[in-house]
Amino acid sequence: MIKITIIGSGNVAQHLIKAFTKSEQIEIVQVFSRKKESVLNLVNADRIVTEFANLHESDLYIISVSDDAISEVSEQLPFKNQLVVHTSGTTSIDVLDSKNRKGVFYPLQTFSKAKSVDFSIIPICLETENPGDYTILDTIAKSISEAVFSISSEQRKSLHVSAVFVNNFTNHLYQIGQEICENNQVPFDILKPLILETADKIKFLSPADAQTGPAKRHDSTTIEAHLNYLTDENQRNIYKLLTQSIQHNDKTL
Amino acid sequence: MIKITIIGSGNVAQHLIKAFTKSEQIEIVQVFSRKKESVLNLVNADRIVTEFANLHESDLYIISVSDDAISEVSEQLPFKNQLVVHTSGTTSIDVLDSKNRKGVFYPLQTFSKAKSVDFSIIPICLETENPGDYTILDTIAKSISEAVFSISSEQRKSLHVSAVFVNNFTNHLYQIGQEICENNQVPFDILKPLILETADKIKFLSPADAQTGPAKRHDSTTIEAHLNYLTDENQRNIYKLLTQSIQHNDKTL
Known part of the structure; x- marks a missing residue:
């Protein structure tokens, strides 16, 4: 032992x-x-x-x-x-x-x-x-x-920063999703299968290949509609920055 | 039929x-x-x-x-x-x-x-x-x-905006995590169980209760270290905005 x-x-x-x-x-x-x-x-x-x-x-x-x-x-x-x-x-x-x-x-x-x-x-x-x-x-x-x-300690640093993105920040996006639902009398439960499938997908697909949505499609009509819909300034800023980031990634591929 | x-x-x-x-x-x-x-x-x-x-x-x-x-x-x-x-x-x-x-x-x-x-x-x-x-x-x-x-159509709007946060944006955070790992010769596979557990948790815990990490702990030493570590301007901006958002949520609770 x-x-x-x-x-x-x-x-x-x-x-x-x-x-x-x-x-x-x-x-x-x-x-x-x-x-x-x-x-x-x-x-x-x-x-x-x-x-x-x-x-x-x-x-x-x-x-x-x-x-x-x-x-x-x-x-x-x-x-x-x-x-x-x-x-x-x-x-x-x-x-x-x-x-x-x-x-x-x-x-x-x-x-x-x-x-x-x-x-x-x-x-x-x-x-x-x-x-x-x-x-x-x-x-x-x-x-x-x-x-x-x-x-190594140096590699561990990068892992921990990555973990903040995929765990802490991801969980915060779940929280925003829940807030938007609750403000509109929609049960957050409806989104749970989507959340699980989004995570499950990366077992089979790279995140780049799994990316979908209005930002990826450069669907500016939907992006505008979503920004008009969001009244919370903080949520709007996050929506804008992450949309830009997805589209920026697209261009650098 | x-x-x-x-x-x-x-x-x-x-x-x-x-x-x-x-x-x-x-x-x-x-x-x-x-x-x-x-x-x-x-x-x-x-x-x-x-x-x-x-x-x-x-x-x-x-x-x-x-x-x-x-x-x-x-x-x-x-x-x-x-x-x-x-x-x-x-x-x-x-x-x-x-x-x-x-x-x-x-x-x-x-x-x-x-x-x-x-x-x-x-x-x-x-x-x-x-x-x-x-x-x-x-x-x-x-x-x-x-x-x-x-x-209703009105509720569906809110669901779709929420879905962009919990699905499209979340997947993009996975992609950033993968980029940070790969830039440091760390296999992204190490993060996959964390990604799955983060999603699985919301079956049992509200996102607010599940929130962990340096932002939630107001651990400014770690937050500073992470920001110093990140060299990509876009990643730094996302890190800052989501950290602020987590801490802002904290105050309004």
């Missing part, structure tokens, strides 16, 4: 605890959580520690805390030469304290407390300072996921 | 032909197509007509042509007092010629020639000029879909 310690009790930490608990190759030795109660439903009380001094030996320490706390947490660890990773998409491997062997274990997914996920299809992006540490991290990642990638 | 005639041979027409062919309640009497070959694989040659004069009697005529051709096609129909509908999300019921009984049969989905769809989950939005015609349209729609809605 490979011994793992999870440091943190947020969304990502909780999903990792659940995934590792199911793996037969992994033992979660301890979970460090300032608030014991937030992980009490996931791990036995005697394995929860609230003081760094009480951390036992482990093959891997996974720091899963907010980005700006990673550095400080890594400094506070009361040991040296152990394998210590963080789980952040935006944070360089360098923020980890150099007294330990550094790495990154970044599961690229959007985690909600309210919704369970199938970890086996979640891509995990790995990076280690020492090439020799990569194998153990790879083994651990593959114990919970079928999609494990070696990704 | 309810008799249906399809006028047109584009994407939507072809998907409708496939769906009605499977229904035991519906008989496709004829398909009108200027180019006979485009529907030859879907319907027997003797049921394809290329001249309006050769159209037989039918319970419903579905005009599924480009938006700007609907009006002219409806004028050219060589009969009166029949039930005639179009399938457009953007076009008012009023563009149909008044010599026939008007209606709208709008399947709200994104149709690609390359990808088959499960019509049973596609919402169909219905409208009829005469309340008496609604029942037949409803029966026909329910023969291929489990999601049939009565939607």
Whole structure:
């Protein structure tokens, strides 16, 4: 059994605890959580520690805390030469304290407390300072996921920016869609199959090939009608900018 | 059997032909197509007509042509007092010629020639000029879909604008994500599970509740880092505007 310690009790930490608990190759030795109660439903009380001094030996320490706390947490660890990773998409491997062997274990997914996920299809992006540490991290990642990638800190930056576009911004467009529907007494449910199909399409088609709509068709009559229809200035600005962007892409192809 | 005639041979027409062919309640009497070959694989040659004069009697005529051709096609129909509908999300019921009984049969989905769809989950939005015609349209729609809605022309406008946001613009954000990945030698495949999960989430969570990311967290360090990272002016503008919009929404809640 490979011994793992999870440091943190947020969304990502909780999903990792659940995934590792199911793996037969992994033992979660301890979970460090300032608030014991937030992980009490996931791990036995005697394995929860609230003081760094009480951390036992482990093959891997996974720091899963907010980005700006990673550095400080890594400094506070009361040991040296152990394998210590963080789980952040935006944070360089360098923020980890150099007294330990550094790495990154970044599961690229959007985690909600309210919704369970199938970890086996979640891509995990790995990076280690020492090439020799990569194998153990790879083994651990593959114990919970079928999609494990070696990704440098520089590549991870680009992934995270892309993720903001395809996840955060996309979800915001859903919200705008919902607002427009609700302002017109139309159930947002009507749009849900369209939303799912739009996402599903990219399994088979590149986004460029899947692009449809008035912007793509350069259908200026419909674009004008939509802009006249929208009364919210912010929604109009987004409509204009994304329409221009689709048409700009067209020209540069 | 309810008799249906399809006028047109584009994407939507072809998907409708496939769906009605499977229904035991519906008989496709004829398909009108200027180019006979485009529907030859879907319907027997003797049921394809290329001249309006050769159209037989039918319970419903579905005009599924480009938006700007609907009006002219409806004028050219060589009969009166029949039930005639179009399938457009953007076009008012009023563009149909008044010599026939008007209606709208709008399947709200994104149709690609390359990808088959499960019509049973596609919402169909219905409208009829005469309340008496609604029942037949409803029966026909329910023969291929489990999601049939009565939607006025005014409501349909709002649905179509919303659809542009959640489908066309969302797909464009996928394309930007892909470009950022490819410019950094990162496989876009890593983002596909995230894209699917983002869409899947809205089945259980409202977009407002599902919103995550640096904009939502007001994490100005990450937002600055992302803007510094993006070199494409267009991508930077979209990043800024959507970040502002997410934060603006936050304040107005």
